[in-house]
Amino acid sequence: MIKERRYSRTFANIPDEKQHFIIEKAIKEFAQKGYITANINRIAKEANISIGSMYSYFPSKEALFLSIIDEGVGVLQEALKGVTDTKGGFFDKYHQMLKAAITYAKEYEYLHQIYLEISTEGLSHLATELTQSMESVTTEVYEIILAEAEASDEIRKGLDKQVVAFCLDNIAMMLQFSFASKYYYERMKLFISGERDEDELIDSIISILKNGMAP
Amino acid sequence: MIKERRYSRTFANIPDEKQHFIIEKAIKEFAQKGYITANINRIAKEANISIGSMYSYFPSKEALFLSIIDEGVGVLQEALKGVTDTKGGFFDKYHQMLKAAITYAKEYEYLHQIYLEISTEGLSHLATELTQSMESVTTEVYEIILAEAEASDEIRKGLDKQVVAFCLDNIAMMLQFSFASKYYYERMKLFISGERDEDELIDSIISILKNGMAP
Amino acid sequence: MIKERRYSRTFANIPDEKQHFIIEKAIKEFAQKGYITANINRIAKEANISIGSMYSYFPSKEALFLSIIDEGVGVLQEALKGVTDTKGGFFDKYHQMLKAAITYAKEYEYLHQIYLEISTEGLSHLATELTQSMESVTTEVYEIILAEAEASDEIRKGLDKQVVAFCLDNIAMMLQFSFASKYYYERMKLFISGERDEDELIDSIISILKNGMAP
Amino acid sequence: MIKERRYSRTFANIPDEKQHFIIEKAIKEFAQKGYITANINRIAKEANISIGSMYSYFPSKEALFLSIIDEGVGVLQEALKGVTDTKGGFFDKYHQMLKAAITYAKEYEYLHQIYLEISTEGLSHLATELTQSMESVTTEVYEIILAEAEASDEIRKGLDKQVVAFCLDNIAMMLQFSFASKYYYERMKLFISGERDEDELIDSIISILKNGMAP
DNA sequence: CATGAATGAGTCTTCATTCAT
DNA sequence: AATGAATGAAGACTCATTCAT
Numbered sequence: 001m002i003k004e005r006r007y008s009r010t011f012a013n014i015p016d017e018k019q020h021f022i023i024e025k026a027i028k029e030f031a032q033k034g035y036i037t038a039n040i041n042r043i044a045k046e047a048n049i050s051i052g053s054m055y056s057y058f059p060s061k062e063a064l065f066l067s068i069i070d071e072g073v074g075v076l077q078e079a080l081k082g083v084t085d086t087k088g089g090f091f092d093k094y095h096q097m098l099k100a101a102i103t104y105a106k107e108y109e110y111l112h113q114i115y116l117e118i119s120t121e122g123l124s125h126l127a128t129e130l131t132q133s134m135e136s137v138t139t140e141v142y143e144i145i146l147a148e149a150e151a152s153d154e155i156r157k158g159l160d161k162q163v164v165a166f167c168l169d170n171i172a173m174m175l176q177f178s179f180a181s182k183y184y185y186e187r188m189k190l191f192i193s194g195e196r197d198e199d200e201l202i203d204s205i206i207s208i209l210k211n212g213m214a215p
Numbered sequence: 216m217i218k219e220r221r222y223s224r225t226f227a228n229i230p231d232e233k234q235h236f237i238i239e240k241a242i243k244e245f246a247q248k249g250y251i252t253a254n255i256n257r258i259a260k261e262a263n264i265s266i267g268s269m270y271s272y273f274p275s276k277e278a279l280f281l282s283i284i285d286e287g288v289g290v291l292q293e294a295l296k297g298v299t300d301t302k303g304g305f306f307d308k309y310h311q312m313l314k315a316a317i318t319y320a321k322e323y324e325y326l327h328q329i330y331l332e333i334s335t336e337g338l339s340h341l342a343t344e345l346t347q348s349m350e351s352v353t354t355e356v357y358e359i360i361l362a363e364a365e366a367s368d369e370i371r372k373g374l375d376k377q378v379v380a381f382c383l384d385n386i387a388m389m390l391q392f393s394f395a396s397k398y399y400y401e402r403m404k405l406f407i408s409g410e411r412d413e414d415e416l417i418d419s420i421i422s423i424l425k426n427g428m429a430p
Numbered sequence: 431m432i433k434e435r436r437y438s439r440t441f442a443n444i445p446d447e448k449q450h451f452i453i454e455k456a457i458k459e460f461a462q463k464g465y466i467t468a469n470i471n472r473i474a475k476e477a478n479i480s481i482g483s484m485y486s487y488f489p490s491k492e493a494l495f496l497s498i499i500d501e502g503v504g505v506l507q508e509a510l511k512g513v514t515d516t517k518g519g520f521f522d523k524y525h526q527m528l529k530a531a532i533t534y535a536k537e538y539e540y541l542h543q544i545y546l547e548i549s550t551e552g553l554s555h556l557a558t559e560l561t562q563s564m565e566s567v568t569t570e571v572y573e574i575i576l577a578e579a580e581a582s583d584e585i586r587k588g589l590d591k592q593v594v595a596f597c598l599d600n601i602a603m604m605l606q607f608s609f610a611s612k613y614y615y616e617r618m619k620l621f622i623s624g625e626r627d628e629d630e631l632i633d634s635i636i637s638i639l640k641n642g643m644a645p
Numbered sequence: 646m647i648k649e650r651r652y653s654r655t656f657a658n659i660p661d662e663k664q665h666f667i668i669e670k671a672i673k674e675f676a677q678k679g680y681i682t683a684n685i686n687r688i689a690k691e692a693n694i695s696i697g698s699m700y701s702y703f704p705s706k707e708a709l710f711l712s713i714i715d716e717g718v719g720v721l722q723e724a725l726k727g728v729t730d731t732k733g734g735f736f737d738k739y740h741q742m743l744k745a746a747i748t749y750a751k752e753y754e755y756l757h758q759i760y761l762e763i764s765t766e767g768l769s770h771l772a773t774e775l776t777q778s779m780e781s782v783t784t785e786v787y788e789i790i791l792a793e794a795e796a797s798d799e800i801r802k803g804l805d806k807q808v809v810a811f812c813l814d815n816i817a818m819m820l821q822f823s824f825a826s827k828y829y830y831e832r833m834k835l836f837i838s839g840e841r842d843e844d845e846l847i848d849s850i851i852s853i854l855k856n857g858m859a860p
Numbered sequence: 861c862a863t864g865a866a867t868g869a870g871t872c873t874t875c876a877t878t879c880a881t
Numbered sequence: 882a883a884t885g886a887a888t889g890a891a892g893a894c895t896c897a898t899t900c901a902t
Binding site: 031032033034036037113116117118119120121122123124127128130131132134135136139142153154155156157159160162163164165166167169170171173174175177181182183184185186187188190191192193194196201204205208209210211212213214215 | 246247248249251252328331332333334335336337338339342343345346347349350351354357368369370371372374375377378379380381382384385386388389390392396397398399400401402403405406407408409411416419420423424425426427428429430
């Protein structure tokens with residue numbers, strides 16, 4: 001069941017299946033059209049419910065959008081949960097995270113396209129709230145696995161772990177963007193012209209981060 | 216004079232000063248409102264020209280937007296030109312690039328907010344064209360300085376230079392986003408909670424890339 | 431118990447207290463929002479009943495509104511009842527009526543705001559019915575007290591008692607409006623700029639009516 | 646030409662005839678439907694202009710409504726102008742005012758129906774502004790003619806001229822309402838059952854005010 | 861060339877009313 | 882009787898674009 005929040009009790013009471021069907025259609029619309037161009041009436045039609053019902057579920061377009069973000073956070077948490085529990089060293093875990101970034105970007109393509117939307121100025125009034133929703137999960141994961149890595153001497157002393165986490169997540173995000181958005185996909189191809197398998201790409205990235213670029 | 220392309224000869228013929236004034240107002244509007252919400256009539260009014268003139272200069276909203284991107288590319292090229300010419304080693308040059316990313320993000324705040332806009336699905340039909348405009352300049356710079364770095368043994372053999380360039384630019388872009396967009400600024404603060412000077416931040420990042428994370 | 435009329439037997443059967451509670455909430459909503467903007471669903475919520483019940487009590491929004499008017503007539507009758515029974519001359523009685531107009535306008539502020547609503551064209555199809563409800567009580571009172579006044583020589587012969595009644599009620603109504611509606615309150619203040627006590631105001635009005643304006 | 650105010654310069658520049666045609670259609674709609682139910686799109690269609698033009702003339706429904714009120718004030722001023730200039734005593738002038746009230750209520754029926762609308766709670770946020778617009782003209786006229794009347798000993802000393810003006814205008818307004826609104830027309834007939842000519846009615850009213858009711 | 865008036869499709873949101881449970 | 886989920890028509894307002902002057 002969708003995490004209770006921006007929507008009405010009415011929505012919470014309808015069957016899970018119907019809930020997810022509506023959210024799915026909404027995700028598709030927001031992803032394909034962007035926040036502003038997305039059309040609530042069209043979403044309702046796609047989801048086979050009346051506009052009246054749509055508005056009885058979600059008090060506004062914004063609330064529906066935020067609910068979708070929440071859904072996305074759920075998916076993200078799911079994806080990350082496996083990582084921290086995994087046996088294996090730090091770089092294995094980060095490997096898995098990058099792998100997950102790509103996999104989820106493809107599987108939940110629409111959802112990831114929405115991530116791009118939220119940084120838009122049109123939604124800037126939600127910036128703080130959205131960041132909290134989206135990133136607090138992620139930052140925590142980095143904190144944990146970097147602390148473990150330090151304890152087990154997998155990473156060198158003296159690293160600024162906050163900056164490290166920032167860099168690692170930056171790379172993960174751009175990778176995600178690159179597989180979810182047409183624009184960033186084109187951009188990636190501009191950088192990496194030859195055929196490069198996803199696993200090769202991830203390995204290369206991790207090798208750079210692990211061993212550094214210096215000779 | 217604005218680089219000739221998406222706009223009419225008429226626009227090319229008006230004084231440079233007026234050209235730049237119009238583009239400046241357009242940048243502001245697109246940055247503050249986003250592509251869709253930006254209002255051509257309002258831009259015309261701000262720029263003290265009639266809508267009729269606006270449409271005689273640029274055939275459509277899209278064309279005006281693309282002209283702005285071109286302007287942005289110009290600024291970017293300007294910023295990068297200095298870097299390749301610089302004396303100093305590879306990491307000095309990258310340091311300068313990150314520094315420039317932040318400086319320009321602040322100085323041309325509006326312009327950088329537009330970079331975020333272009334990855335939106337609403338503009339996805341322009342993805343290829345936009346990528347070409349925006350990134351071809353950048354990729355070339357990385358190619359050059361990485362080749363030099365290899366030649367002068369500043370970086371170790373066997374690095375996948377394409378992936379390296381991709382990573383370096385990913386980090387540069389996210390840094391830029393972090394200083395231009397409210398959303399990404401909040402996100403950065405979530406990662407880096409303590410006071411961290413921009414130079415410190417850049418140094419930390421480069422240290423990680425240079426020496427790697429492994430002990 | 432609320433006077434039986436526009437509503438169902440079902441409503442008649444619920445406890446008086448509950449009946450009045452519902453009517454009270456409805457009065458408030460209609461007064462604050464006006465007939466059109468008033469929201470039946472909101473009234474139901476405020477009155478702690480379901481919309482289904484609301485519609486089982488009153489067949490339509492209009493019916494509910496008319497029931498409220500009936501309630502208002504009840505209040506009005508109550509107010510006037512005392513007047514005819516009063517000892518004292520004709521002008522004392524009219525004095526009491528004006529006093530009551532002000533007092534009730536303040537006490538039943540919401541109800542009086544609704545009187546203004548009923549003259550609106552949106553409700554014009556109910557005009558005849560509403561007038562009957564509202565004014566038949568009043569006209570009768572004027573008829574009685576003017577007949578008495580004539581019999582006891584308090585007023586001069588030859589007066590057109592119908593026109594007199596019309597004038598007296600016009601003045602009473604406008605006074606009521608002036609204390610119930612923001613618009614008419616502002617208007618009154620435009621006419622009567624200095625501080626004027628309600629009793630002074632009433633005395634002045636009656637003095638004019640009694641003695642005339644001629645020297 | 647319409648008095649310059651709530652509308653754009655664009656509207657001011659179109660032919661007077663077209664201006665008045667639009668205003669006329671708007672008056673009709675607002676009068677027949679009431680402020681809330683009135684439909685801007687329908688007004689535009691009736692006036693043979695596009696909605697876009699409508700909104701380029703008047704920035705909002707409220708602005709259009711206020712412009713209509715202004716128009717009404719113009720009509721009112723026109724009507725009252727004649728009165729102050731008239732030769733004749735005070736009661737002749739008031740007679741003319743009442744006559745004008747009835748005549749204009751019939752001639753500008755729609756406009757007068759709108760007067761009823763403005764006291765509605767839905768417009769209460771405009772109460773002060775509207776009162777100023779509507780009534781300041783009237784109060785001034787009463788002030789002038791009452792001062793003259795006092796100077797020429799047509800009215801007795803010691804009258805509270807503010808209250809007198811208030812009463813006279815109350816009667817004039819209710820008379821106006823009675824001939825413009827179906828509701829108040831019904832009400833008037835309830836009071837005055839027999840056939841009574843307008844002039845007779847006015848004479849009766851004035852007789853009461855002039856000579857008083859006392860024997 | 862410049863102007864700016866005109867156009868009208870498109871969108872979010874509200875709410876009286878119905879009806880299955 | 883009571884409930885409250887579902888419905889969908891309706892309406893204010895925006896803005897890219899056109900074109901007559």
